[in-house]
Structure formats: structure tokens, C-alpha cells
Amino acid sequence: MTTLLLEFDALHYRYPGADTPALRGASLEVRAREKIALMGRNGSGKSTLLLHGNGLLRPQQGVVRWQGAAIAYTRQALRILRNRVGLIFQNPDEQLFAATLLQDLAFGPLNSGASEQEARKRVEWAAARCRIEHLLAQPPHTLSGGQKLCAALAGVLAMRPTVLLADEVTSGLDPWMRRNVLSILDEHVADGGAVVLSTHELDVARHWADKIALMEEGRVVHVASPREFFASPAWRARIGADLWLLSNATPTHHAPRNT
Amino acid sequence: MHRLDAYAHASRLRHVHPLNKFAFALTVIALCLVLDRPAVSAAALLWMAGLSLLWGGATPGFVLRLLAAEGLFLALSVVAVAVQIGPVGQGGGWSATVTPASLAQAGALLLRAFACASAMNFLALTTPILELAAAQRFRAPAALLDVTLVMYRYVFLLLETLMRMQRAQESRNGYASWSATMRSAASLGSQLFAASWRSGQRMEMALQARGYEGGALPMLAPTYTLSWAWLAVACLVLATLLGLAHL
Numbered sequence: 001m002t003t004l005l006l007e008f009d010a011l012h013y014r015y016p017g018a019d020t021p022a023l024r025g026a027s028l029e030v031r032a033r034e035k036i037a038l039m040g041r042n043g044s045g046k047s048t049l050l051l052h053g054n055g056l057l058r059p060q061q062g063v064v065r066w067q068g069a070a071i072a073y074t075r076q077a078l079r080i081l082r083n084r085v086g087l088i089f090q091n092p093d094e095q096l097f098a099a100t101l102l103q104d105l106a107f108g109p110l111n112s113g114a115s116e117q118e119a120r121k122r123v124e125w126a127a128a129r130c131r132i133e134h135l136l137a138q139p140p141h142t143l144s145g146g147q148k149l150c151a152a153l154a155g156v157l158a159m160r161p162t163v164l165l166a167d168e169v170t171s172g173l174d175p176w177m178r179r180n181v182l183s184i185l186d187e188h189v190a191d192g193g194a195v196v197l198s199t200h201e202l203d204v205a206r207h208w209a210d211k212i213a214l215m216e217e218g219r220v221v222h223v224a225s226p227r228e229f230f231a232s233p234a235w236r237a238r239i240g241a242d243l244w245l246l247s248n249a250t251p252t253h254h255a256p257r258n259t
Numbered sequence: 260m261h262r263l264d265a266y267a268h269a270s271r272l273r274h275v276h277p278l279n280k281f282a283f284a285l286t287v288i289a290l291c292l293v294l295d296r297p298a299v300s301a302a303a304l305l306w307m308a309g310l311s312l313l314w315g316g317a318t319p320g321f322v323l324r325l326l327a328a329e330g331l332f333l334a335l336s337v338v339a340v341a342v343q344i345g346p347v348g349q350g351g352g353w354s355a356t357v358t359p360a361s362l363a364q365a366g367a368l369l370l371r372a373f374a375c376a377s378a379m380n381f382l383a384l385t386t387p388i389l390e391l392a393a394a395q396r397f398r399a400p401a402a403l404l405d406v407t408l409v410m411y412r413y414v415f416l417l418l419e420t421l422m423r424m425q426r427a428q429e430s431r432n433g434y435a436s437w438s439a440t441m442r443s444a445a446s447l448g449s450q451l452f453a454a455s456w457r458s459g460q461r462m463e464m465a466l467q468a469r470g471y472e473g474g475a476l477p478m479l480a481p482t483y484t485l486s487w488a489w490l491a492v493a494c495l496v497l498a499t500l501l502g503l504a505h506l
Binding site: 051054056075079082083086087089091093094095097098099100102103106107108110111112116119120123137138139140141142155156159 | 264265268273387390409415416419458461462464465466467468469470471472476477478479480
């Protein structure tokens with residue numbers, strides 16, 4: 001059994017003003033060198049769970065632990081947690097804020113107390129890993145969607161986290177860019193890290209992940225290998241793998257058309 | 260704005276310290292104003308446009324379009340100098356006259372204004388505006404610079420959101436009639452505000468995720484190199500302008 005890194009233990013969370021809780025006892029363990037695909041329907045609580053991993057949300061019940069120790073939610077504890085657990089957002093435009101990629105990538109390391117020299121070193125390393133060294137002098141708005149995503153990924157990697165939480169970062173990418181992003185995540189795992197990737201893409205879950213964690217109504221209801229998931233008709237149905245068979249070509253209401 | 264920014268970031272003179280370029284452009288403007296000679300203005304116009312094109316890397320089409328837009332504005336402004344309007348006799352009539360002297364004065368003024376605009380174009384085409392602001396880091400309050408920096412990024416995000424929303428409205432005939440245009444524009448305004456508010460909140464969350472705890476945004480100081488070639492050319496330009504002062 002590999003080292004237990006991050007642990008979500010029976011988390012409950014309700015957003016202010018919401019009728020229903022986003023998390024109702026969600027539990028998940030993340031171990032070193034694991035690649036976990038976090039699946040589930042829209043609104044099942046995937047993003048909320050990931051926000052807890054980086055300390056951006058504090059559970060109303062339950063505990064988040066790092067290597068067995070509960071997170072204290074003090075400024076110092078959060079700083080340490082965010083150096084260990086990096087969070088990549090779905091929309092890179094909301095992560096990239098600085099005038100150039102160099103400035104943006106250095107933001108995290110400088111916040112962590114790195115010297116300018118150390119920050120530059122980390123930026124160079126992260127940019128090389130994400131294949132964007134040639135873009136460091138560019139402002140974010142001149143980049144393509146895929147390049148922005150790689151930049152957002154590099155901005156988090158520059159903080160040298162052990163666990164990466166990635167919120168639907170492969171959706172909307174072409175197959176080449178998706179392969180590129182997945183290979184960056186693979187390299188992170190090969191270095192001893194772990195990745196939790198929230199995704200709706202069945203092929204990513206099936207071929208890239210070691211484990212699939214399925215969320216339903218704010219709980220992680222099943223964690224198993226992709227092989228187990230896809231071998232079981234019941235679990236396969238619950239991740240939506242057979243839905244294409246159910247497409248209904250007969251319209252229930254005939255709409256008038258403009259000709 | 261997008262293209263101007265793109266040229267500034269891609270400029271071959273970007274490595275020169277922004278304050279050097281700023282001081283150079285200001286000196287050229289000051290010489291044009293103080294020496295007040297058409298030959299100096301013409302030389303400054305040619306030098307600055309030439310440097311923007313040949314060294315800065317901007318395309319002739321873009322520089323010409325920029326100058327044309329400024330030229331139109333400047334030409335309209337000097338009409339009042341070229342045309343002299345005054346009362347005729349005691350009858351209460353008015354006349355508009357153009358004399359060779361007033362035309363020459365308007366021409367000289369236009370040329371001088373063009374030269375100054377060209378110097379500012381040179382600065383804008385070779386220096387990203389934020390680098391200029393960052394170079395003042397030790398003279399301006401950090402909070403002001405941080406707001407400038409985030410706003411700069413935000414302007415582009417807002418423009419992209421605006422374009423996306425406008426296209427979505429247009430694709431559903433949102434601008435097909437006067438009333439539809441009014442309706443669409445009103446909803447665009449309110450939605451843009453809501454979208455930018457949400458986007459701002461998510462951006463704040465993303466900053467926190469990378470360890471931001473409030474206060475000034477930590478930034479790497481940009482590095483610049485001392486270019487002897489640039490210094491030589493800058494001195495040559497200023498010497499030319501001073502040399503032409505006697506013509």
C-alpha cells in the first residue's frame with residue numbers, strides 16, 4: 001500500500017443560500033502515485049470536493065487530513081496545504097491574471113516565500129514541463145485555449161505540490177492537447193505525486209486513470225479500478241457509459257419549422 | 260488595443276528599459292515643442308516612425324493606420340488656426356479668411372503635433388503599458404500598481420466576454436431592428452456586469468488557491484539589458500534634431 005497523502009473524511013458542505021447540500025458525507029483517499037478520475041453528474045459535488053482539498057472551502061462537518069493530520073485552517077496551515085495540494089481550475093482565464101506568463105507562473109512560488117531567484121528557477125522548470133518556455137514573455141490574452149490551460153497548469157506546478165486536483169481540465173481540448181495535458185499529469189505522478197482529475201470523459205477515465213471515484217448527490221459512492229467499473233453493467237450505467245444506446249430519435253413534440 | 264498590445268510585447272526593443280524609452284520619447288517631444296522648427300518636426304516624425312517600423316517590428320500598414328487616425332483628429336483641430344473668422348465692418352457680418360501665413364502656421368502646428376504623436380506611438384509600440392507602470396514600482400503605491408495590473412488583464416477578459424455575448428445575441432437576431440438593438444444592448448450591459456462580478460469572484464478564489472493571502476501581489480522584477488546600439492541610435496536621433504534647429 002502506498003503512502004496516504006490527502007484524505008477527505010465524511011465532508012458535509014452547503015453553500016450559503018442553497019436549498020440542498022453540495023456534499024453529504026463525501027469521503028475519498030488519495031495516495032502517492034495514484035491517478036484518480038472523479039466522475040459524476042453535474043451538481044454531484046465534484047468541484048466542491050476539490051475546493052476542500054486546497055482549503056478554499058472549510059467543511060461544515062467532517063475532516064480533511066494531510067498524511068493523517070487534520071488541517072487546522074490557520075493562515076500558516078493553509079499556506080503549507082496549498083504548497084502540497086495544487087488546484088487547477090476548469091477555466092484558465094480565471095486563474096491567469098498577470099501581465100505576462102513569467103509573472104503569472106512566479107506568483108505562487110513568491111506567495112510561498114521563495115526568493116526571486118528560486119521563483120525564476122521554478123518557473124523555468126514548470127514551463128519546460130508544460131512545454132511553454134517559448135511563451136513566458138507573452139500576455140495571457142494572446143494565447144490559445146490549450147496554451148492557457150498549460151500555463152495555468154504550470155502556475156500550479158511551479159508551487160511544487162504533491163497532489164494535483166484538476167477540475168475538468170481536459171474538457172473542450174482537441175485530442176493532441178488533451179494527450180499533452182494528460183502526459184504532464186503522468187509525469188507528475190511518475191515523480192511521486194498524485195492526481196485527482198474530475199472529468200465527464202469516459203475514455204479518459206477508462207484509459208488514463210488507475211481508479212474511478214463516482215460521486216452521486218454529494219457522496220463518493222464507489223471507488224474501483226476502471227476495469228471493474230466498466231465490467232459491471234450496473235456501475236457502467238451509473239457513470240453514463242451506456243447512454244448513447246438510449247438516444248431517442250422519435251420526437252415527442254413536433255415543432256413547426258421555418259422554411 | 261489588442262494589436263497595439265501584441266506589437267508592444269513582440270517588439271525587438273522590449274528588452275530596453277521602459278524608462279529609457281520613456282525618457283527618449285519625452286525628449287523628442289520636448290525638442291519638437293521647444294525648437295519649434297518644421298524641419299525638426301519632420302525629422303522627428305520620420306525617425307520615430309522609422310524606429311517603430313524597422314527596429315520595433317511593427318508593420319507599415321498598422322503604423323500608417325495609427326498615424327491616419329491621429330492625423331484626422333489633428334487636422335480637424337488645426338482648421339481653427341488655418342481659417343480666421345472675424346467680424347466685417349460695422350454691419351454685424353462675419354467672414355472666414357485663409358491667408359498664406361495662417362496656412363503655414365497651421366501646417367507647422369500639424370507637423371509638430373504629428374511628430375509628438377509619432378513619438379508616443381513609438382513608445383506604445385515598443386513598451387507594454389504595464390512594464391512602464393511596473394518600472395515606477397518604487398515611486399507609486401503598490402496597491403495602485405496592483406489594481407492597474409489586474410484591471411489591465413480584466414479589460415481583455417471583459418472584451419472577450421462582451422464579444423461572446425454580442426455574437427450570441429446577434430446569432431438570434433438580437434440586433435435585427437432598432438428595438439431589438441436597444442433590448443440587446445441593455446441586457447448586454449446588465450449581464451456583462453453580472454458576468455464580470457462572478458468572474459472576479461472566481462479569479463479571487465484562484466489567487467487564494469496559489470497562496471495569496473491579501474496585500475500587495477508579489478511580482479518578479481522584470482530584467483532589462485543595456486543596449487549600446489540603442490543608446491547610439493537614441494543619441495543620433497537627438498543630435499539630428501538639435502542639428503536641424505538652425506534650419
